[in-house]
Amino acid sequence: MAILKIAQIGHPVLRQPARELTLDEIKSESIQRLVDDMIETMRDANGAGIAANQVFQPVRICVVEVRGNNPRYPYKPEIPLTVLINPIIVPSGTEMFSNYEGCLSVPNIRGVVKRATQITLTYRDRTGKPFSAVVEGISAGTFQHECDHLDGKLFIDKVEDAGTLCSWENFDKFYKNAFVTAISEMVERNRLRVEEI
Ligand code: ZN
Numbered sequence: 001m002a003i004l005k006i007a008q009i010g011h012p013v014l015r016q017p018a019r020e021l022t023l024d025e026i027k028s029e030s031i032q033r034l035v036d037d038m039i040e041t042m043r044d045a046n047g048a049g050i051a052a053n054q055v056f057q058p059v060r061i062c063v064v065e066v067r068g069n070n071p072r073y074p075y076k077p078e079i080p081l082t083v084l085i086n087p088i089i090v091p092s093g094t095e096m097f098s099n100y101e102g103c104l105s106v107p108n109i110r111g112v113v114k115r116a117t118q119i120t121l122t123y124r125d126r127t128g129k130p131f132s133a134v135v136e137g138i139s140a141g142t143f144q145h146e147c148d149h150l151d152g153k154l155f156i157d158k159v160e161d162a163g164t165l166c167s168w169e170n171f172d173k174f175y176k177n178a179f180v181t182a183i184s185e186m187v188e189r190n191r192l193r194v195e196e197i
Contacts, residue, residue, distance in 0.1 A: 051149030091116035137190030
């Protein structure tokens with residue numbers, strides 16, 4: 001396994017829609033190695049997720065995981081390690097919430113993005129098995145952020161009020177307490193139900 005370099009904003013690979021993988025490709029040694037390396041890279045950087053184009057591979061893979069006491073996102077509930085290949089997200093309903101997001105490819109910037117409160121995800125896991133997941137609450141924002149990467153989109157594209165943009169230091173200093181209070185309902189509603197299809 002290896003820790004990979006993370007593409008930073010301005011690199012064209014972050015703006016390139018990633019391509020789908022075939023079942024044979026998913027099972028190949030090179031894709032299995034890429035998945036292992038993405039997991040290691042995400043954990044090393046304390047990310048909540050990472051998409052393949054963030055490590056310069058424009059293919060439709062993202063990994064998500066939140067473990068206890070993530071220093072970048074201490075208020076986020078845990079998400080078990082989930083490898084999503086060729087994911088499709090469909091919002092359930094029209095309810096949205098405001099999420100303060102950051103990104104390993106956008107150094108030292110956070111900003112408020114509106115996200116669907118409940119989504120249905122379909123994807124293949126790293127063995128190629130198809131799954132369906134219903135995600136509700138703050139974790140739904142994490143999955144939407146990662147899947148946006150695969151379409152060449154960054155969270156800053158969706159920041160409606162540029163006045164919310166801030167450094168991580170200033171987020172902690174000026175916005176964190178109010179945000180943690182505002183998001184508490186979305187943390188309480190957090191739910192992740194995964195089933196094989
Ligand atoms: Zn990101």
